[in-house]
Amino acid sequence: MNIYRTYDDLPKIKLPKGQEVSISDSTIRDGAQMPGIVLKAEHKLRIYEFLHQIGIEKLETFAYNERDRNAIKMMFDRGYESPEITGWARAVPSDIDLILDIEDIKETGVLMSVSDAHMLDKMGLPNREAAEEKYLNALQYAVDHGLRTRAHIEDMTRADNSYFVYPLIEKILEIDPDCTIRLCDTIGYGVPFTGVDEPFGIPEMVRYLKEDLKAKNIETHCHDDFGLAVANSIAGYWHGANWSNVTFLGIGERAGNAEMEKLLLFLGRRVEGFDKYNLECLAEFAQFMQKEIGIRIPRNKSVVGSNVFAHESGIHTAGVIKNPFTYEPYPPEIVGGNRVFLIGDSSGIEVLRFKVQDTLKELMGVQLTVEKDDKRLRSIQKDIHKLYDKEKRVSCISDEEIQAYVEKYFLFEPIVEKNMARKVDGIE
Known part of the structure; x- marks a missing residue:
C-alpha cells in the first residue's frame, strides 16, 4: 500500500x-x-x-x-x-x-x-x-x-x-x-x-x-x-x-x-x-x-506568479492550514516564494480564524487561540459578508482591514465593556 x-x-x-x-x-x-x-x-x-x-x-x-x-x-x-x-x-x-x-x-x-x-x-x-x-x-x-x-x-x-x-x-x-x-x-x-x-x-x-x-x-x-x-x-x-x-x-x-x-x-x-x-x-x-x-507577470503564472501560494477559498485554505501538501504542489521556499492567505468572498471561517490569530500575535506578541464559534470572530465574518453581499466590494480584504477588525472586536470592545462595568459597580 x-x-x-x-x-x-x-x-x-x-x-x-x-x-x-x-x-x-x-x-x-x-x-x-x-x-x-x-x-x-x-x-x-x-x-x-x-x-x-x-x-x-x-x-x-x-x-x-x-x-x-x-x-x-x-x-x-x-x-x-x-x-x-x-x-x-x-x-x-x-x-x-x-x-x-x-x-x-x-x-x-x-x-x-x-x-x-x-x-x-x-x-x-x-x-x-x-x-x-x-x-x-x-x-x-x-x-x-x-x-x-x-x-x-x-x-x-x-x-x-x-x-x-x-x-x-x-x-x-x-x-x-x-x-x-x-x-x-x-x-x-x-x-x-x-x-x-x-x-x-x-x-x-x-x-x-x-x-x-x-x-x-x-x-x-x-x-x-x-x-x-x-x-x-x-x-x-x-x-x-x-x-x-x-x-x-x-x-x-x-x-x-x-x-x-x-x-x-x-x-x-x-x-x-x-x-x-x-x-x-x-x-x-x-x-x-x-x-x-517591464515584463508583466500574470498572477496565476506557474512557479513565479503572485497567486502560486495564495489561498482564499474555504476548502483550499482549510486544507493548507492543516497540511500544505493538500493543495500546494511544492513548498514555497523551493522557489523563494511565500505562502499567503487571503480573505475574499469565497473564504471560510478557518482562514479568517487563522488571519485573526496571526494578527493578534503581531499586535500582542503572544500566540492566542480563537475558537471557531467565538462571537467576535463571527461578527467579523458577518461584517465581511456584508461587503460582498451588496456586491460593491470587488477585491480581497487587506491585512490592514483585518487588523482594524481585530482591534475593534478583540481589543477595543472588551476594554469598553470592562470600563462600563466598573462605572456601574461604582453607582451601586
Missing part, C-alpha cells in the same frame, strides 16, 4: 535514456528580441548573475553592437565558471569574426535556416543547394578558427527533413562531430507525441538525430505559439536530447520560448537526479524582470 501525505512520499520519475542533461539560456539573446523591451548592459549582467546563482550551464549572446560587447565584458569580469558565455552568428564569416574578436568566447551558434520559406523567401537564396553551401562554409570557418559550434537548425518543424535537413546535418557532423545540433521549433509547430513523423514530431526527430545520425549533442529550442514549448522541451529530454535552450519567463518573439522556470521546477521536483539547480532565487529573478525590464 502506498501512502502519499508528504512531498517526500511521492516517487520521482526517471529519464528513460538515463543521459545527463543540461540547460542553456537565451534570455539575453532570443529573449532580448521580445517586442517592447530593451535589455541594457546592466540588465544583462544581472540576468547573468541570476543564471549563475541557479547553476545554468550556458548562455548565448549577440556581439553585434557596443552594448552587447560591454555586457559580455562585464559578465566575463565576474569570473564565474558558469554559465559559459557563448556567441551566436549568422552563417557568414563576418559575423563569426565578431565572436572571434572576443577571445574569451570559445563556442558560437551558427544560424542555419532550413525551411523553404526561410531559405527562399526570407533569405532570397536561389535554392536549397546554395543554402547548404553557405551553412557548411560558415561552419567550417568557425571550426578552422578554433571555435566549438552549435548548429541552429531554424524552422526544422516546417522543413523537409528527410530530403534536405538530415543530409545537411550529416555533413555538419563530418565537419564537427561534437557540434551541438539545435532542433529549432521556430513557429511552435512541434508536438511532444510519439508516433508523429516529420516535420512535427519532436520525439521522432530527436530519435533520428541520436540513433541514425549519431549526433553526440542534441538541443531543443522551442517556441510557444501553440503552448507546447515546455512539453516539447521535456519530450526532447525524454527521447535522448541532452540540452534544452530556454528563456526565463519564456520571453522572446511572438508567444516567446520555453520557460526556464517551468523546466527547472519539473526537473528538480519531479525527475530523479536533478538536485544540481538552485531554484531559491526564481521569485526574486521574476520580480527583477517585472520591475526593471
Whole structure:
C-alpha cells in the first residue's frame, strides 16, 4: 500500500535514456528580441548573475553592437565558471569574426535556416543547394578558427527533413562531430507525441538525430505559439536530447520560448537526479524582470506568479492550514516564494480564524487561540459578508482591514465593556 501525505512520499520519475542533461539560456539573446523591451548592459549582467546563482550551464549572446560587447565584458569580469558565455552568428564569416574578436568566447551558434520559406523567401537564396553551401562554409570557418559550434537548425518543424535537413546535418557532423545540433521549433509547430513523423514530431526527430545520425549533442529550442514549448522541451529530454535552450519567463518573439522556470521546477521536483539547480532565487529573478525590464507577470503564472501560494477559498485554505501538501504542489521556499492567505468572498471561517490569530500575535506578541464559534470572530465574518453581499466590494480584504477588525472586536470592545462595568459597580 502506498501512502502519499508528504512531498517526500511521492516517487520521482526517471529519464528513460538515463543521459545527463543540461540547460542553456537565451534570455539575453532570443529573449532580448521580445517586442517592447530593451535589455541594457546592466540588465544583462544581472540576468547573468541570476543564471549563475541557479547553476545554468550556458548562455548565448549577440556581439553585434557596443552594448552587447560591454555586457559580455562585464559578465566575463565576474569570473564565474558558469554559465559559459557563448556567441551566436549568422552563417557568414563576418559575423563569426565578431565572436572571434572576443577571445574569451570559445563556442558560437551558427544560424542555419532550413525551411523553404526561410531559405527562399526570407533569405532570397536561389535554392536549397546554395543554402547548404553557405551553412557548411560558415561552419567550417568557425571550426578552422578554433571555435566549438552549435548548429541552429531554424524552422526544422516546417522543413523537409528527410530530403534536405538530415543530409545537411550529416555533413555538419563530418565537419564537427561534437557540434551541438539545435532542433529549432521556430513557429511552435512541434508536438511532444510519439508516433508523429516529420516535420512535427519532436520525439521522432530527436530519435533520428541520436540513433541514425549519431549526433553526440542534441538541443531543443522551442517556441510557444501553440503552448507546447515546455512539453516539447521535456519530450526532447525524454527521447535522448541532452540540452534544452530556454528563456526565463519564456520571453522572446511572438508567444516567446520555453520557460526556464517551468523546466527547472519539473526537473528538480519531479525527475530523479536533478538536485544540481538552485531554484531559491526564481521569485526574486521574476520580480527583477517585472520591475526593471517591464515584463508583466500574470498572477496565476506557474512557479513565479503572485497567486502560486495564495489561498482564499474555504476548502483550499482549510486544507493548507492543516497540511500544505493538500493543495500546494511544492513548498514555497523551493522557489523563494511565500505562502499567503487571503480573505475574499469565497473564504471560510478557518482562514479568517487563522488571519485573526496571526494578527493578534503581531499586535500582542503572544500566540492566542480563537475558537471557531467565538462571537467576535463571527461578527467579523458577518461584517465581511456584508461587503460582498451588496456586491460593491470587488477585491480581497487587506491585512490592514483585518487588523482594524481585530482591534475593534478583540481589543477595543472588551476594554469598553470592562470600563462600563466598573462605572456601574461604582453607582451601586
